Amino acid sequence: MSTTVSEIIAARNVTAGYPDSTVWRGASFNINRGEFVSIIGPNGAGKTTLFRLLLGLQRPLGGSIEIFNAPPRRGNPLIGYVPQRHGIDSETNIESLELVRLALSGKHWGFSLSGRDRKVALGALRAVGSEELAHRSLNALSGGELQRIFLAEALVSSPELLLLDEPLSNLDLKREKDLVQLVNSVVRSRNVTALLIAHDINPLLPFLDKVIFIANGKVATGKPDEVLTSESLTALYGVPVEVLRDSRGNVAIIGIDEHHGDE
């Protein structure tokens, strides 16, 4: 489709939320092909809302948003999505390969008689380094293994844009690092674009092309070095915001209230 177009997402003055309550407003940004972008911000700031807009599950209240040069629509095959919560828990005794296969062929009616989806699914599992988990049951996997399976589930239909909602939560530091590196290598090797919602930007910082910072009803976008400064955030929010950096380059943002709520 739009393989020659480098602009994947274009948001112009977008307002998001529900008719009686705005979540954030005035968001304008571009995301280009092959960029690794992190969306950060406090709980309830509207990070998942942005994904819902891109997936066509919700319409913007104002402004315009284009994805692959068209308004968002539900079921766009160019998008691979990993939601924050899956219905999979300790009772789901189904092998990983079956989930990944269904992600490819689940749209089709009837039974599958050919083994084509199986081959493609195994390829997706190989791409995330999890071929050996193919016949393991989902309920027997660790949090990190499960996230890799979900990534394979999203990749199996060869999408050009990945939307990953909090894949790093509940992972220990080592698994967190492994997964970030895996996503980065997928982005670089396949030239796909990835938007990743995270709580903590620090494990991602070395790899990111852009950051989307959502807090207090406003959205700031740009290169991490440009957005995550005391000056730019203070200017955006109109209240004193401090961005602290330690000797290793880790950042801490101080002055934005955590306002809790449903995302």
Place this chain on the structure above:
Amino acid sequence: MVMNRMTFSINLIADLQEIFRYQFMQHAVEAGTVVAIVAGIVGYFVVLRRSSFAAHALSHVGFAGAAGAVLFAVSPVYGLLLFTGVGGSAMAVLSPRAANRDVHIGTVLAFMLGLGVLFISLYAGNSTQTYSILFGEILGISSSDVLLTLAAGAVILAAVAIVYRPLLFSSLDEDVAEARGMPTFLLGIVFMLLVAIATSIAVQVVGVLLIFSLMVTPAAIAQQLAKRPQTAMIVSVAIALVATWLGLFVAYYEPYPVSFFITTIVFSFYLLIRFVYRKIKPLKMYKPTFEDTQSQRWTKE
């Protein structure tokens, strides 16, 4: 039961020939077989979607329908189909998401049972009808009921064959299915209608109150045993079939209700898997990873 004077012989074929001489036993085996197959398959989706309470409640909604049908001198199965069909669609439309609907379902369930009690009290006839709606009466199935069961079973199997992959995927990972543009809402309604029809015909075998033993438990056991959906459905059907056939066979010789035997056999499977199989499984299935062997070495040192 009348047939309890029959004695069991060692010759199994002669026993079966003896059993099948009676038309009511033929009907029972025919209807029981269809119900077991359908319940085993639909039950797999019930368990996968965590909708066992909804399925249970649906049968209670059906109770009001069955009692109402009796009141109007119609076969209970039509009342069951009507009430579970409407009730199931309503459940799917009003609360498409699985979470937080237990209280609503329970409230409607209680009201429907109350309605059923009213219909029964209005119907001044004997209480055998009530008893068979509540606990099943597989030995009283007429040939027209068998035909209806067969037709309903065929409809369910055809529908499952058509929606198989979308239903499986949306049951397993609803959020991704929705984002991929799959008709999750419609599939939810189709699913509840399948449960409604399956419940309506299964009531003949185990009754409204014991529906869990055919619609949920075999599938739940199968899901412990098999990690591929097709395999799990085959196991689920096998358990439901064994329980139904064996229950009928034993009940032919013993003067106790068939539903008692069916539920007991299913429960035995459950105990076996829950407590025996789980103890054996980890030894067989567990393959230590590199990290495990590392940490083991560390603890030893």
